[in-house]
Amino acid sequence: MDKQLHRNRKVKIVATLGPASDTKSEIKKMFLAGADIFRLNMSHGDHLAVENRHTILRNLEKEFSRPICILADLQGPKLRCGDFEGTKSTLEDGQKFCFDLIERQGDKERVCLPHPQIFQSVKKGDKLLIDDGKLSLEVIKASEEKIECTVLNGGIISDKKGVNCPDSILELASLTEKDKKDLEFVCKLGVDWIGLSFVQRTKDVHEVKKLLSGRAGIIAKIEKPSAVKVFDSIIEASDGIMVARGDLGVELPIEAVPPIQKRLVMKSRQMGKPVIVATQMMESMIHSTTPTRAEVSDVAQAIYDGVDAVMLSAETAIGAHPEKVIRAVDKIAIETEKDPLYFQNLETSRTSSKEGVSNAITVAAREVADNINVKVICCFTHGGTTAELASRERPRAPIIALTPYVETARKLTLFWGLHCVVTTPVDRFKRAVMNAVKAAKLFDFASGKDLIIVIAGVPFNTPGSTNILRVVSLEENFDDF
Template sequence: MRRLRNVKIVATLGPASETYEMIRALHEAGADVFRLNMSHGSHDEIREKHRIIRQIEKELENPIAILADLQGPKLRVGVFAKDSEELENGATFRMDLDESAGDATRVCLPHPEIFAALEVGKTLLVNDGKIRLRVETCGTDFADCVVVNGGTISNRKGVNVPDVVLPLAALSEKDLDDLEFACGLGIDWLALSFVQRPEDVHQARKLVQGRAAVLSKIEKPSAVEGFDAILEASDGIMVARGDLGVELPVSAVPPIQKRLIRKCRKAAKPVIVATQMLESMIESPMPTRAEVSDVAMAIYEGADAVMLSAESAAGAFPVQAVETMNSVAIEVEQDPTYTQIMEASRQVDRASVADAIVSAAREIAETTPIKAICCFTESGTTALLTARERPRVPIIAMTSLRGTARRLALSWGIKCVIVIEVSRFKSAVVGAARAATTLGYADQQDQIVVTAGLPFNVPGTTNILRVAPCDERLIYNMEKE
């Protein structure tokens, strides 16, 4: 299945998109990656979605990435005697560990870790930031606050603590259970919610044990501050703008998004931009102009993927939402300005032979009539380095490992082809030529660039580049290796 764009589309599955027919329609409409939200649905329901995706993958012979998104530690207030209360600006309000029902003056906050970390002057946000409280006095089991921004507070509303690094376990008991379940299923990416520090990622990696790539969701101010270390520890990043926009001024989110995308690209690690991208399409078949501009801006900034959440999981128009994202991506990438931006924003430290090889491949493709760059890869690193270059021609990743092919489905511009292991470079060139012509990227009279590593099937050995014809007769007449 050939896409007419380089940026990838992530679609979340849910009640509106759980049948075989709908999931296949989403994939054919443009979804390259399916997100399984571990916050919703039973393990049996998630297992069935996973089974359907793998069935579609087999039928269409097209690697599909599956991303399991862990819930993360959820901080919520307790319940109220009247179910809800109105908090007025300037009023006092207490949060404590008393489990009795709340009223207009107090409520239970059953998280002693929060009280242990709070200080006078810090902020508590309730109900997605609609209510803002400032801590006046606090102790190990209470916080007396003044209401800065009032509103309706009701049962079990979420709480955010933006300016404090909380001493919370990175993975809750539910997360630990979900992690083992998802990795046992055979998912390709595991997303960690509310990452605060690189140690959170290290803990998850130990538990994953290489069964999936680890993706960190950036939705806390502390994660933005310590982003470089978190990026180094992660295989990929999601800019989760929902909670990020709650805990930081909304005006700060766009420049943060741009900076994080640039850093991910420089590190050759995929980055997803997520949350409220086509929010109105939950209920409308048409997006707003502002939403289309938002999606376009993420693509112009160089994101590897853009994501649909409720739009595809619970909305009334899931297929239309994917089609809209697909058409916006095609339109943006056909704009000459897009190519100029990608090339002007290229920041690469040439630190290895592999860096030099992929850079040379891109330069050759830009200065000669090359139709595609075909890279043989075991771990996926060579394909990721090639994608970092943002070449003007298609990238075909050739791998014998199905898991590698699936994980690369998340990355910019990479079309994955699963091949049998090769031991001779001439055989590799033949396979690359066949893939380029079969996929429609090249004709027999065209040429491609082939990169590989000798010895074959050893990760991290990319050390050879060849401009090769697509005509197999000419390949067989090449010099003996």
């Protein structure tokens, strides 16, 4: 158990790696600035680039003796139109425009849409959105070979622009062939979480879980209206959730996104599943050295809602100031969590389940910690369940998650409030208490006569067996390790 840095906040920061953050020196700066989880975006970069970034992260992990969580985000299906004569065309409001399966260049009246699944799914009255919603069309007639539309909002349409079908559930496989290859590649490398893009229904999650076979946790990205409608079943099937506001804001009225975000965050918290809010959190800092006031408020509001993590995408992947943007989010998080309203909001929105011994122990740990000024809650966990339940409670006291498995420690790093430590295996509760005291002192969570809480399960090495809670004074004689 080596000393490691710890953050002065509960919420975690996810940083996306890319061309602007591709070197060991830059990634190290980002880590020291406050990045807890690093995202490998499989939409960009080849396998060699991904492997190089993975190697840098695992070497940093060894250098700082701190588990680093890695999220591999799969690209998912990309729906795009074909090419145009002269590379583009202009569509006018009210005109008729057609999509078909004919592989020839498009013009002002038609273009190829090489996705038969769309033709099989759309119906009269459905909307089609082009280029992230810049153009919108309404279907007036659809067959398996041709979709006739009226242009609602016109503009320039050009080669290979993205197509969104917000009103349709498309019969697409949950993973493309590229996704399947990427999934196997990153699992062999060793990542902790997989981001599943464009989830439409629960079976999409189940299909990917079968392929994963427990090698990583699965985060369902909620970016389709159909996913919002069946969110309760999707979160049941998933290990975590990402509120991907970019595509969600394209396929839904933009004013509908904030209340949906709040509902998804609340449900995720109730279920004890980690939830990430993503997209355009600090967009202006792609170029600017400081965020806008609106961006600061956006990040702070997500933190007030109790999210596990906020995610930076282009800001750190291609932005001019990756380290600065992470430091900015870190400062916002620390200041927000100092506000008395922060924990008041968390407490009024808490809906803890006390069913079962493990649930009852973690609820009690939070209540005891809040009432007698405990400095830290130390929980021993093997598969991660105890620490996940402790995180769900959102206690005021910090939480140290102690585990003998580095894989568990890495995965738990995503969860709110958890400081994860890889420790030696224990077979007696006394040894667990001794390790907890050592960790609390070593990582500067407690000192002197401070009290800590230790929770664990006996017999040890039995997942889900949490059944002991003890309040411990650091003055107790546990110095002999």
